[in-house]
Amino acid sequence: MNGRTDIIQEVEARLGSAAVAARETPRDGVATFWTPAGRVGEVLGYLKNAATGPYAMLYDLTAIDERVREHRADGVSDFTVVYQLYSFERNEYVRVKVAVGGEQPEIPTVTGLWPAANWYERELWDMFGIRVAGHPNLRRILMPPWWTGHPLRKDHPARATELPEFHLSAEAEAAQAAALEVRPEEWGLDSGGPGREVQILNLGPHHPGTHGLLRMVLQLEGEEIVASAADIGYHHRGAEKMGERQSWHSYIPYTDRIDYLGGVLNEFPYVLAVEKLAGIAVPPRAMVIRVMMAELSRIASHLVWYGTFAADLGAMSPVFYMFTDREKLLEIVEAVTGGRMHPGWFRIGGVAADLPRGWDGLVRDFLDYLPARLAEYETLVMKSMIVKRRTCGVGQLMAAEAVAWGMTGPNLRACGLEWDFRRKQPYGGYENFEFEVPTATGGDCYARAEVRVAEIRQSLRIVEQCLKNMPAGEYMSDHPLATPPRKARTRQDIETLITHFLGVSWGPVIPPGEAFVASEGAKGNNGYYLVSDGNTMSYRTRIRTPSFAHLQAVPALCRGQTVADLIAILGSLDYVLADVDR
Amino acid sequence: MSPAGTIVLILGTLIGVLSAAALLIWVERRGLALLQDRLGPNRVGPLGLVQPLADMVKIMLKEDWIPPQADRAVFVLAPMLVLGGTLATFAVVAAGPGLAIADLNVGLLAFLALSSLGVYGVALAGWSSNNKYSLLGSLRAASQMVSYEVFMGLALGGVVLMAGSFNLTEIVEAQRWVWFCVPQAAGLAIFLVAALAETRRLPFDLPEAENELVAGYHSEYSGMKFAMFFVGEYVGITLIAALVTTFYLGGWLGPWLPPVAWFVAKTAVVVCGFIVLRAALPRPRFDQVTALGWRVCLPLAIVNLLVTGGVLLALE
Incomplete structure (x- = not known):
């Protein structure tokens, strides 16, 4: 290359x-x-x-x-x-x-x-x-x-109906409860010894500061974290296994639930990977619609992060303001797609429907509205002395360490590495847009916050370019494997009718092969590695999520810091547990 | 004052303070909602005014549960200490001339002593719950109090020097010429910080710190015992605001209106200030709070005391 x-x-x-x-x-x-x-x-x-x-x-x-x-x-x-x-x-x-x-x-x-x-x-x-x-x-x-x-x-069953009837015996229940007991040595922590006591704090899976079902086991010295371990899997829903029993088309809504704050950002790499397998070229209008919806989703995700991050630092009000803004944004998403957090809007070969009448007004209003609000939040959160004190130098990471942990996205850019896959390996038409890749140099919680805040403005820029340059034309490819297939010619001849019928009922048969597409999601690099065996369903769906890699670094990030810092670090990493566990 | 008069005054103060606390719950919830672009509770009664009553009914019907691992006696005693200590402090507060239940000549010292009792309640609550989060919360509360009680007293030293008395009525009377918030501006600032810490509210809600410690020292509390902490917090705010009014804002002094009206109005303004602060600020870290106390507030309070004393000596 x-x-x-x-x-x-x-x-x-x-x-x-x-x-x-x-x-x-x-x-x-x-x-x-x-x-x-x-x-x-x-x-x-x-x-x-x-x-x-x-x-x-x-x-x-x-x-x-x-x-x-x-x-x-x-x-x-x-x-x-x-x-x-x-x-x-x-x-x-x-x-x-x-x-x-x-x-x-x-x-x-x-x-x-x-x-x-x-x-x-x-x-x-x-x-x-x-x-x-x-x-x-x-x-x-x-x-x-x-x-x-x-x-x-x-050979492992995918559905509950393939399993024997479920029965939880008293012994099994006791065993499962016992398995949840903390045995520090299992986690690589100090379990103490004769005459030497160790304070172990179990944090989660239900805790207000963990943003979902995450369990941390902390070995404390006062409030200082000497060592810690993360336990995940509480949000595991078998998303990859489901990929093996859903048709290529009907798996699209499942992707929304991976990073459930990212909406169509999840669908993007998935449909691109399927299109790569099938050799489908997407019409320009569909590409721009996709980019616009993806960037709106990125803003929605970053707004949620912004508010909850401030809440993690104890600020009570910001989260209400940011959720109000996100609500306005979700109204646009709803007007265009009918859905809100889980739009299920991208299709193999394009998007589900054309933009509705009046979409441009909605987008324009939002573009006019948000920048002033962002300026207010800057004063309220980012310039606050207390926020700076809580986040500067906390959870610090060098670029090389971040790379070793597999960190991508804003968390990597906060270490000073200007690396955005929209820019470095443009996909889906990103090469046609002008935007900057914000970076920060601290590598700490504050730097990660700086990067995300700046990214909201860049995403607004991209949305504005979409608004000004929305091409006319088709929103769906004419390729025979594009799903759902175009209905136009089905009434003229039986062949296209049959193809249409099969495409709708079974879904497309994607040619055998392997394809991988990585995208710049809201949280970081989100990649789909699809293996087709020439069937209507995927043979293997591998979802490489950014949150998994980011969360793994937490014990290294919070060593020697306090419980309060841990919450700040977790907030600054911006993970979604569904994105971790899939 | 006759014994009957004292009893009437005690009942009056008690009812007044508790209804103020109840109203404050409503004011805070609606006020925060106003500041946060939302509605807040507006369904029970006109403007949601009966909401605190509904809350109370609900909380009384809740199961009052004591966790099996807790130290029962202390667990039950702790919330009483918090609410009782705060309520008792009102004995020395005078809402108008002659309206103090106990017009002690060491009223200010009594306030410092009684208000420190509250932290015992918090520390014991966390300890007796036998829960690690509660314990961390109560440890934070204890060290926060140790750091802040010291300079709270020193900050008030300026007021005492200027008034020449520990008696709260005399302190108010001494402000006839000018409210102490003017000559004692630095003292007021330091006292406000300490007072905020005393109420354990944002930005000093570290013993509770929801995002970090679940609910801190009262994680294990429910039903009426939780209600005592809850009401205790609002009584505490009212108390602190009343004392800020007494020490620095001229107490009941003011033209045209009756003295009690002035006292209530000034206290209300201070309380609203507390609510706005809660909406505006994030929470600093535990060690930063302690450092602020020892490194900034304590030296400032000492300097303030020395300067006040020096100026007073020079003027004599």
Whole structure:
């Protein structure tokens, strides 16, 4: 892409041809190769540290259960573990695949290379039953500890109706309650000893400061946090598993519920990935509508963050003002899409309908309204002495650490790294818009806040450009796989009628292949990695969410700070638990 | 004053203070709503005025639960201390000439002593709940009080020097020529900070700190015991506002209107100021609050006291 050497050739040249077992050319054009399980650490270590344009970020780590896949690479074993790395120098991803199989599939850990690998590898064990040798704490992460089976395996049932009748015996109930007891040593915390007492504070999963179902276990010294651990999974709804039983089209509303404050920002990478698999080009009007709705959603998400962040710092009023503004914004979303938080508005090949009459007036009014309010909030929140005292230097992170934790979006830009995927790898037409990428240098809670506040103004700019330059034309592609299919010609001939009928009832049959699309969501880089087996449903839907990576860094961020700081840090990271647990 | 007169005065003060607290609940909820672009409770009675009554009925019908791990006796005693201590302090407050239940010649000291009792209630509540969040809350309350009581007294030292008395009636009378808020502006500022901390309200609501400590020291309280904390807070605001009025705003002094009307009006203005502050400010961190107390307020209070004394000496 940028004139650098082909990374796969480089790996072959430097580590020997055995390091690259096979190459692959997926539809998304990401450099992909297979490597033997025994050499994972070596190959990834090379890519991270020694490669030209090193791949500093472990972007994603997941697996595919290949056992019932028809269109698969030759010689593939039962499971494929997929490492996806990202290089800032190259502005490129690389995907390393590893085949594992047998009754007890196993893979070596890479936590020594990236701290971020910890949770991803636990998820690998939890969801696929792939053991990670050498992992410091290989326990279930999303499912409760008493769960049997590994949900993303193809032989694990997806629906409650496939399971035996549910009955909670007294013993099982007691066991489940016992599993919730805090045993500090399980969390890597100090459990005390004879003559030495340790204060452990269980915070959550129901706590006013955690923004949802998050549980933290804190080891305290007075109010200072000596060590801590995060427990997630309380909001897990099996979104990835659902992707395997919903048609390509009917999965769109499910994506809304991932980052439930981000609305169409979730749908964006999903439909783009499906369109990449199907080879659909979207008409210009649809592209601009998408960008406009995406930016409005970003503002809505940032407004919620703004208010709740202020509330986390104890300010009572701001949250009411910001929710009032968001209400005005949601009225636009409602006028255009009919929905509010979960619009379900993007379609494979375009959007669900054209903009309604009068949309421009609504958008114009909002564009005129918000900047003055933002100026007020600046005085009320960002310029407040108390807010500055509470957030400056709290939860500080260097850019390199942020990258090692897989942080993206505003949290990364707060460390001074100007990295916005709308700008660096434009998708969906973002290359046509003028906007700045705000950054801050502190890397602390205040810097993260500064970045988001500035981003609201930039999003307003983009919306204004959409308003002024909305192209005329179709809002939906004519491609046969675009869903729902166009109805225009169905009454002239039987073939198009049949195609239409199948497209509506079964949904489109997407050609086999793999495609990945990353987008700049409100919280950070949100990526969908879709595997099609040439069916009406996805074979594997992998959702790489920013919140998962951000939350994993919390124990490192709050070490040595107080309980009050922890709440400020959690607020400043702007995660959504549904986005963490999926 | 005759014993009968004293009893009438006690009952009058008690009813007056409690209804003021009830009204204050309404004022605060509607006032905050006004400041926050929303309506607030407006359904019960005209303008929602009967809302506090409805709240009381509801809270009396609630289960009054004592958690099994709690220290029962102390758990029950703690809210009484908070409400009782605050109410008792009103004994020295005079809403008009001769209207103090106990016109003590050490009234100011009695106020300092009685108001410090409240923190025992908070500390004991957190301790006896046997809940970590409550404990953290009560620890914060205790250290906040230790830091703020000191300079609260020192700030009032200026007033005492100028009035030449600890008696609240005499302090008011001493302000005939000029209210103490003018010569004692610095003292007023320091006293306001300490007084706010005393009421445990934003920005000094660290013992409660909802986002951090769930509900802090009263996390485990429900029903009437919670109501005592709740009403205690509003009685506390009324008390502090009444004392700000007495010490710095000339008490009942004022032209045309009867003295009590002036006293009530001034107190109401101070209370509204507290409500606006609550709507406007975020909450500082625990160590910052303590640092503000020891590093800024305490030296300022000492300087204020020394300057006041020096000026008074020079004038003599």
